[in-house]
Every structure is written in structure tokens, then in C-alpha cells.
Amino acid sequence: xxxxxxxxxxxxxxxxxxxxxxxxxxxxxxxxxxxxxxxxxxxxxxxxxxxxxxxxxxxxxxxxxxxxxxxxxxxxxxxxxxxxxxxxxxxxxxxxxxxxxxxxxxxxxxxxxxxxxxxxxxxxxxxxxxxxxxxxxxxxxxxxxxxxxxxxxxxxxxxxxxxxxxxxxxxxxxxxxxxxxxxxxxxxxxxxxxxxxxxxxxxxxxxxxxxxxxxxxxxxxxxxxxxxxxxxxxxxxxxxxxxxxxxxxxxxxxxxxxxxxxxxxxxxxxxxxxxxxxxxxxxxxxxxxxxxxxxxxxxxxxxxxxxxxxxxxxxxxxxxxxxxxxxxxxxxxxxxxxxxxxxxxxxxxxxxxxxxxxxxxxxxxxxxxxxxxxxxxxxxxxxxxxxxxxxxxxxxxxxxxxxxxxxxxxxxxxxxxxxxxxxxxxxxxxxxxxxxxxxxxxxxxxxxxxxxxxxxxxxxxxxxxxxxxxxxxxxxxxxxxxxxxxxxxxxxxxxxxxxxxxxxxxxxxxxxxxxxxxxxxxxxxxxxxxxxxxxxxxxxxxxxxxxxxxxxxxxxxxxxxxxxxxxxxxxxxxxxxxxxxxxxxxxxxxxxxxxxxxxxxxxxxxx
Amino acid sequence: xxxxxxxxxxxxxxxxxxxxxxxxxxxxxxxxxxxxxxxxxxxxxxxxxxxxxxxxxxxxxxxxxxxxxxxxxxxxxxxxxxxxxxxxxxxxxxxxxxxxxxxxxxxxxxxxxx
Numbered sequence: 001x002x003x004x005x006x007x008x009x010x011x012x013x014x015x016x017x018x019x020x021x022x023x024x025x026x027x028x029x030x031x032x033x034x035x036x037x038x039x040x041x042x043x044x045x046x047x048x049x050x051x052x053x054x055x056x057x058x059x060x061x062x063x064x065x066x067x068x069x070x071x072x073x074x075x076x077x078x079x080x081x082x083x084x085x086x087x088x089x090x091x092x093x094x095x096x097x098x099x100x101x102x103x104x105x106x107x108x109x110x111x112x113x114x115x116x117x118x119x120x121x122x123x124x125x126x127x128x129x130x131x132x133x134x135x136x137x138x139x140x141x142x143x144x145x146x147x148x149x150x151x152x153x154x155x156x157x158x159x160x161x162x163x164x165x166x167x168x169x170x171x172x173x174x175x176x177x178x179x180x181x182x183x184x185x186x187x188x189x190x191x192x193x194x195x196x197x198x199x200x201x202x203x204x205x206x207x208x209x210x211x212x213x214x215x216x217x218x219x220x221x222x223x224x225x226x227x228x229x230x231x232x233x234x235x236x237x238x239x240x241x242x243x244x245x246x247x248x249x250x251x252x253x254x255x256x257x258x259x260x261x262x263x264x265x266x267x268x269x270x271x272x273x274x275x276x277x278x279x280x281x282x283x284x285x286x287x288x289x290x291x292x293x294x295x296x297x298x299x300x301x302x303x304x305x306x307x308x309x310x311x312x313x314x315x316x317x318x319x320x321x322x323x324x325x326x327x328x329x330x331x332x333x334x335x336x337x338x339x340x341x342x343x344x345x346x347x348x349x350x351x352x353x354x355x356x357x358x359x360x361x362x363x364x365x366x367x368x369x370x371x372x373x374x375x376x377x378x379x380x381x382x383x384x385x386x387x388x389x390x391x392x393x394x395x396x397x398x399x400x401x402x403x404x405x406x407x408x409x410x411x412x413x414x415x416x417x418x419x420x421x422x423x424x425x426x427x428x429x430x431x432x433x434x435x436x437x438x439x440x441x442x443x444x445x446x447x448x449x450x451x452x453x454x455x456x457x458x459x460x461x462x463x464x465x466x467x468x469x470x471x472x473x474x475x476x477x478x479x480x481x482x483x484x485x486x487x488x489x490x491x492x493x494x495x496x497x498x499x500x501x502x503x504x505x506x507x508x509x510x511x512x513x514x515x516x517x518x519x520x521x522x523x524x525x526x527x528x529x530x531x532x533x534x535x536x537x538x539x540x541x542x543x544x545x546x547x548x549x550x551x552x553x554x555x556x557x558x559x560x561x562x563x564x565x566x567x568x569x570x571x572x573x574x575x576x577x578x579x580x581x582x583x584x585x586x587x588x589x590x591x592x593x594x595x596x597x598x599x600x601x602x603x604x605x606x607x
Numbered sequence: 608x609x610x611x612x613x614x615x616x617x618x619x620x621x622x623x624x625x626x627x628x629x630x631x632x633x634x635x636x637x638x639x640x641x642x643x644x645x646x647x648x649x650x651x652x653x654x655x656x657x658x659x660x661x662x663x664x665x666x667x668x669x670x671x672x673x674x675x676x677x678x679x680x681x682x683x684x685x686x687x688x689x690x691x692x693x694x695x696x697x698x699x700x701x702x703x704x705x706x707x708x709x710x711x712x713x714x715x716x717x718x719x720x721x
Contacts, residue, residue: 180647188654581719
């Protein structure tokens with residue numbers, strides 16, 4: 001049995017297991033837990049096997065044996081290269097960790113549905129990483145949306161989750177429509193859906209307005225799911241109110257996978273036709289990324305609801321990763337991939353750690369929890385290491401990621417970009433440290449005297465727990481809730497410390513962007529001829545960079561603990577007013593973003 | 608390929624978007640989403656349309672007959688299934704919202720902000 005035949009299994013196993021769990025819903029919950037975790041684990045192992053075999057050349061599997069006929073794709077291909085298998089592995093690992101976490105997190109009656117929906121969500125995410133076909137990618141995208149709506153609304157007897165789920169459902173459905181519309185335009189032009197075939201067909205002509213519109217609809221549709229500003233408004237709402245393991249999958253897997261989709265489209269279907277428009281397109285994408293990183297970092301620092309704070313931290317890092325992808329260079333893409341690996345694991349871990357607080361103290365409010373976490377050493381460690389990973393401290397995977405993004409930015413003359421990214425990383429890491437210091441050590445000032453604004457911020461997560469007695473301390477939650485996050489965050493550090501890991505991601509990224517080798521391997525089955533990647537050497541700059549980020553983070557944390565604000569109040573009020581929680585407002589922002597940024601893409605491509 | 612179907616598709620998309628933005632009722636909002644979705648059906652179908660083409664079922668016609676593109680039909684089918692699922696979910700959320708908030712007006716469903 002060759003490795004080709006394994007390719008569909010990481011998607012098929014979770015989907016079939018989800019169906020089996022629903023069919024056997026009468027069985028005791030332990031059975032479901034074991035089935036779900038086993039399926040997640042099997043998926044992760046298979047993704048690891050694919051990753052190990054994808055180094056030499058991409059694994060191309062034509063489903064049901066519909067091979068290309070004279071260089072024309074007639075079937076549906078799964079195309080697995082190193083970056084794709086790596087992204088799928090990240091999704092599978094985060095999914096499995098979240099499933100293990102769910103063993104003790106949920107009540108018996110919701111557990112069946114959560115297990116099944118989590119597996120469907122995971123299958124969709126893994127699917128996006130493995131497909132070589134535009135429409136299949138969209139199908140998996142929509143599959144994740146549908147499963148995620150259900151998961152956000154698990155606690156639908158409370159108003160917060162209900163509102164979060166409505167906002168998620170509407171904004172992400174519209175994103176799905178925009179993807180479909182874009183795919184229809186691209187198919188109309190090329191008559192092809194296979195990414196390699198689309199790339200070849202589009203590359204035969206100059207890019208024109210139709211290519212620009214198709215690109216904008218596809219890329220910004222995917223970026224809605226990833227959470228780039230101004231498409232991100234649903235993200236803090238949904239991640240703050242979804243059950244904690246679900247939030248961990250949203251932040252640690254869904255956002256990186258959506259960005260992976262963007263990278264895949266840019267590197268295959270649109271690469272040949274956009275080769276001569278790279279610098280204009282780079283300006284647009286990096287602009288969106290840097291704007292997202294900084295804006296959501298400021299919003300992050302203004303939060304006192306811990307999960308909402310972590311959600312904004314996710315969006316901020318999405319901005320940084322988007323910069324890495326948008327720089328359209330091998331090094332920068334490798335940087336984005338390394339950041340995704342390190343940050344994805346770390347943010348999932350921190351969401352998990354916040355779940356311990358929710359279970360124990362029925363609250364996610366930073367000030368209410370002040371000093372409550374003194375006897376939670378594992379959870380404290382998770383938060384602190386997580387903050388350091390965000391601040392790209394060596395040897396975390398994000399250290400190399402940030403360095404490579406900075407390297408890629410310098411190559412194309414974007415010297416300001418590393419400063420912006422360091423600033424936003426310092427803000428988010430500092431905010432996480434501030435929360436950790438206040439909750440786990442009891443440091444810092446009491447709640448500010450203006451709780452009128454902040455009290456509305458609190459999600460319903462706490463009210464969902466309040467039935468058990470307001471403010472009452474529940475018995476110590478099971479240790480697994482603290483251990484799983486700790487393992488995840490340690491993995492984020494260890495990954496970077498593995499010798500050669502960063503190098504192999506770099507060569508993986510260079511192969512990923514080699515569109516000729518990709519097209520040859522998919523359509524003609526040719527062995528790729530990869531150029532030897534040029535590895536930049538690690539100088540002194542990244543150490544200084546990481547040091548500056550950590551110092552900045554400590555300063556931000558200290559200022560936050562003293563209740564100092566680092567920017568003018570009107571900015572904060574404006575941000576709060578924009579995140580209104582009203583689905584109509586969010587769709588207006590989406591429309592505005594699509595019109596303005598789509599216009600810019602059109603200018604970049606066809607102008 | 609005529610320009611008209613694409614103009615209609617763009618119109619439906621924008622009209623649906625306007626409906627979603629201004630909606631005061633979640634059921635109305637779900638219907639507006641389906642209007643937007645119909646824009647994608649129309650775009651897909653008009654992409655595959657061939658003038659004087661027959662249905663792409665070759666069981667009883669000559670295999671060289673001109674036919675419309677069956678791929679877009681398959682895509683539209685998938686699209687319809689997806690839309691049905693999303694609509695069902697949004698309607699379920701609307702029912703739940705009526706139970707919890709006593710309202711299906713997005714203006715009144717305000718517990719998250721900032």
C-alpha cells in the first residue's frame with residue numbers, strides 16, 4: 001500500500017467517526033470520547049506520515065483514479081506538499097488536544113454533539129490543507145463554517161453564545177458566497193478548477209479586471225475566516241463565547257488553516273498571471289496584515305474578559321502571518337508557517353488554560369479573578385510561556401518565524417514592517433503577561449472606577465456558570481484541563497528547538513512557492529526540480545528583536561497593571577463602538593472592506 | 608455568454624447584502640442570505656451555459672451534441688445543499704433567540720460589545 005492511498009484518510013476517518021458517534025448516541029459518553037480522540041489521533045499520525053513522505057515531491061492522489069488526460073485535469077486531486085501536510089498536522093494536533101480536553105469539560109448530554117461536530121470541523125480544516133482543487137477547498141471551507149456555527153452555539157440557552165453564533169453564521173456565510181462567486185468567475189475564464197490547471201490557464205494571458213475581481217473575492221473570503229481587519233469583527237464575539245476547547249480549535253487551527261488557503265491560492269492558481277504585479281499586490285496584502293496586527297493588538301490590550309483578550313491576540317497574530325504570506329517571498333512564507341506552528345499551539349494552550357479558570361471560579365473577568373489563581377502553578381506556567389511564545393522568545397518556533405518575516409520584509413525594502421510587528425507582538429504579549437500577573441499573582445491595581453463600559457464586555461460564559469451559585473468556587477477542576485494546555489505550549493517551544501526544523505520549513509516554503517514544479521507534479525506527474533533554497537543566516541538582529549519585544553511586553557504589562565493607558569481615549573472609544581456586536585454593522589464593515597480592498601487589488605492587478 | 612446574467616447576479620448579491628445589513632428580523636435575515644446565495648447559483652449556471660446546448664445527459668443523444676457544462680450544475684447542487692444547512696442553522700438560532708431574548712431583532716440582541 002503506497003502512501004498515496006493514505007492521502008484521503010485524514011479527512012475521511014474523522015468524518016466517518018463523527019457519523020458513527022451520532023448513530024451510536026445512546027452509548028455511554030466514554031465510548032464517544034474514545035472514538036473521537038482515537039479518530040483525531042489517527043488523523044494526526046496520518047498527517048505526520050504524509051509530512052514525512054512529502055519532502056521529495058508533492059504527493060498527488062487523483063481520487064477514484066481519474067488521472068489527467070493529456071495534461072488536462074478531469075478528476076479531483078489531493079495535493080500534499082510539506083507545508084500542506086504541516087498545516088494539516090497542526091490542525092489535527094490541536095483538534096486531538098481539544099478532544100482530550102473535552103473529556104472532562106462538558107456535561108454528558110452535550111458531549112455527543114460536541115465530539116461529532118469537532119470531528120467534522122477538524123476534517124474540514126485538514127481537508128483545506130490537502131486539496132489541490134478550488135471547489136473542493138470551498139466545500140471544506142463551508143463544511144468548517146457549518147460545524148463551527150453549531151459549536152459556537154452549543155451553550156445556546158444563554159444570550160452571548162447565541163449572539164456570537166449568529167454573527168459568526170452570517171459573516172462567514174457571506175464569506176462563503178464570495179468564495180463561490182470568485183470560483184465561478186475563475187472557472188468561467190479558465191474552464192478549470194484544479195489549482196495547477198487554473199494557474200496554467202490564467203498564466204497564458206495578462207491579468208485583467210476579471211482576474212483581479214476573482215482574486216479579491218477568493219482571498220478576502222478566506223481572510224474573513226482567518227480574521228483579518230476589517231473582516232475580523234465576528235472573531236472576538238465567537239471565540240469569547242464558544243466553549244473553551246472549541247475556541248482553542250478556532251484560534252489554534254481555523255485561523256492558520258484559512259491563511260494557508262490564501263497562501264495556496266497565491267502560490268498556485270494566481271502565481272503565473274500575477275508574476276508581473278507582485279509589488280503592487282504585496283503592498284495591499286502587507287498593508288492589510290500590518291493594519292490588522294496593530295489595530296487588534298490595541299483592542300487586545302483594552303480587554304478585561306480573558307477569552308476576548310485571547311481572541312484579539314489571535315487576530316493580531318493573524319495580521320503578522322498575513323504579512324509573511326503577503327510579502328510573496330520564500331523566507332517570509334516560511335516565517336509565516338513557523339509563526340503559525342508556534343502561535344497556533346500556544347494560543348490553543350492559553351485558551352485551554354483560561355478554561356481552568358472558568359471551571360474553577362465561574363468567571364473570565366481579569367479583575368474579578370485578581371489573585372484567584374495563586375494555587376494553579378501549571379496554568380500559570382502555561383500563560384507565562386504562552387506570552388513568551390507570542391513575544392517570539394528563542395527557542396520558540398515563533399522566534400524563527402518572526403526573524404524570517406523580518407528578513408523577507410528587508411529583502412523588498414519594507415524596513416518599517418518588523419517594527420510594526422514587534423510593537424503589536426509586544427502589546428499582545430504584554431497584555432497576556434498583565435492578565436497573568438493580576439490573576440495568578442494578585443499584582444496590580446483594582447478595577448478601574450469606570451466599570452460602566454467594561455461590565456458590558458463580559459460574556460455570558462460566566463452567567464452560564466452562575467446557576468451553580470454566584471461567585472462560588474467550584475472544586476478543583478480535573479488535572480487534565482491543566483496538563484493538556486501545558487503540553488501544547490511546551491510543544492510550541494520544543495518545535496523551534498528541534499535542530500533543523502526551521503531549515504526544513506524554509507525549504508518546504510520554497511518548494512511550496514515553486515509553481516512550475518507544482519504544476520508539473522500535478523498535471524504531468526513530473527519529478528520536481530527544486531532550486532536549492534538560499535538559507536539566510538541567523539545574525540544578531542533577531543536576538544535584539546526578540547529582546548526588544550520582551551522588554552516592550554514587560555513595559556506594557558507594567559503600565560497595564562498600574563491602569564495606565566498608552567493611547568488616547570477617543571481611539572479606544574472608537575474601537576469599542578466599532579465592535580458593536582450588531583450583525584448588520586459587521587456586514588457593513590465586510591462590504592466596506594471588500595469594496596475598498598477589492599478596489600485596491602483590482603488596481604494592483606489590472607492597473 | 609451574455610453579460611446580463613452576471614449583472615443580475617451582482618444585483619442579487621448587493622440587494623441581499625443590503626437586506627442583511629438593514630434587517631430587523633432574523634428570519635428576514637435568513638431569507639436575505641438565500642437571496643445572496645442565489646446570486647452565486649446564477650453566476651455558476653451562466654458560466655456553463657451554451658447557446659442551443661442540450662441537457663448534458665448523453666444516454667439518448669449523440670455524444671457529439673453540444674451540451675451545457677455539467678460541472679457547474681454539480682457545483683450548484685453542492686451549493687444548494689450547503690445553503691439549506693446554513694439556513695436551517697440560522698433559523699434554529701432565530702427560534703432560540705426568540706426564547707431567550709424575547710426578540711428576533713438584531714438591534715435588541717446585544718450582550719457582546721467592545
